[in-house]
Amino acid sequence: MTALHCEGMTAGHGTGSPCVRDLDLSVSEGEIVALMGPNGSGKTTSLTTMAGLLPRKGGSVSVGGHRIRSGNARAAVQAGLVLVPDDRALFRRLTTEQNLRLAAPRRGHRSKELIDNAIDHFPALRSRMKVAAGDLSGGEQQMLAIARALVQTPKVLLLDELSMGLAPIVVESILPVLRSVADAGAAVVIVEQHVHLALSVADRAVVLVHGQIVLEADASSLAADMTPLERAYLGQD
Numbered sequence: 658m659t660a661l662h663c664e665g666m667t668a669g670h671g672t673g674s675p676c677v678r679d680l681d682l683s684v685s686e687g688e689i690v691a692l693m694g695p696n697g698s699g700k701t702t703s704l705t706t707m708a709g710l711l712p713r714k715g716g717s718v719s720v721g722g723h724r725i726r727s728g729n730a731r732a733a734v735q736a737g738l739v740l741v742p743d744d745r746a747l748f749r750r751l752t753t754e755q756n757l758r759l760a761a762p763r764r765g766h767r768s769k770e771l772i773d774n775a776i777d778h779f780p781a782l783r784s785r786m787k788v789a790a791g792d793l794s795g796g797e798q799q800m801l802a803i804a805r806a807l808v809q810t811p812k813v814l815l816l817d818e819l820s821m822g823l824a825p826i827v828v829e830s831i832l833p834v835l836r837s838v839a840d841a842g843a844a845v846v847i848v849e850q851h852v853h854l855a856l857s858v859a860d861r862a863v864v865l866v867h868g869q870i871v872l873e874a875d876a877s878s879l880a881a882d883m884t885p886l887e888r889a890y891l892g893q894d
C-alpha cells in the first residue's frame with residue numbers, strides 16, 4: 658500500500674521561483690527511498706514542504722490516502738508524517754526523557770510504552786535519560802531525534818542528512834533501526850550525502866537535479882553500477 662504520495666509538488670522559499678517542480682513521488686509501506694542529488698538540488702526543501710514546514714506552491718501531499726493541507730506541520734504530524742530535520746531540532750536544555758515525553762501523546766496511558774519502544778531501538782540512550790540533550794554526543798543526539806520521531810508512531814518517516822557529523826560506527830548502528838521501522842510498516846525517506854551509505858540501506862533511489870527527478874532506480878542495481886547515478890549528477894542524462 659502507498660503510504661506517501663506527492664503529486665506535482667512544487668516548492669520553494671518566499672516569493673522566489675520554485676526550486677522543486679512537479680515532484681511525483683510515491684513510497685510504499687515497508688519501503689526505504691533515498692532522495693539523492695547534488696547540493697542545492699532541492700532535497701531539504703522537498704522534505705520540509707512534505708512536512709508542512711514550508712507552504713507548497715502547487716500539487717498535493719497525501720499520507721495513507723489523506724491529503725495534507727499545505728504549510729500545516731501539525732496536520733502532517735497528525736496524519737503520521739514525521740520529519741527528523743538536519744539540525745535535529747532538539748530542546749537542548751531539556752533532558753533526553755523530557756524531549757521524548759514532549760513528543761508522546763498527551764492523553765491516554767500509552768506514552769510510557771511508546772517511549773520504551775522507541776528507546777528499545779537505541780539502548781545507548783537508556784543511561785542518558787536524565788542528561789540534557791545539548792550535553793549528549795552528536796551520535797546520541799541523532800539517536801534521540803530519531804527516537805523522538807518514533808514516539809510519534811510515524812506512518813511516514815523523513816530523515817534529512819542522516820549521517821551528518823556522525824562517526825561511521827554510529828551510522829552503522831542507526832541504519833538497521835531504519836530497516837526495522839520500515840519492516841514494521843512505515844515508509845521511510847532518507848536524504849543522505851554519502852551515496853554508498855544511502856544505497857546500502859535504501860530499496861529505491863530517487864535523484865533530484867535542479868528540483869526535478871532525473872533518475873529513479875533500484876538501490877541495489879545502482880550500487881552495482883553507479884554509471885547512471887554519475888551521469889545524473891553530472892547532468893548527462
Ligand SMILES: Nc1ncnc2c1ncn2[C@@H]1O[C@H](COP(=O)(O)OP(=O)(O)OP(=O)(O)O)[C@@H](O)[C@H]1O
Pocket residue numbers: 670676694695696697698699700701702703
Ligand atoms: N531558507 C532559504 N531561503 C531561500 N532559499 C533557500 C533557503 N533554503 C534553501 N534555499 C535554496 O533552495 C534551493 C534548494 O536548496 P535545498 O537546501 O533544498 O537543497 P538540498 O538538495 O537539500 O541541498 P544540500 O544537499 O546542499 O543540503 C537552493 O538553491 C537553496 O539555495
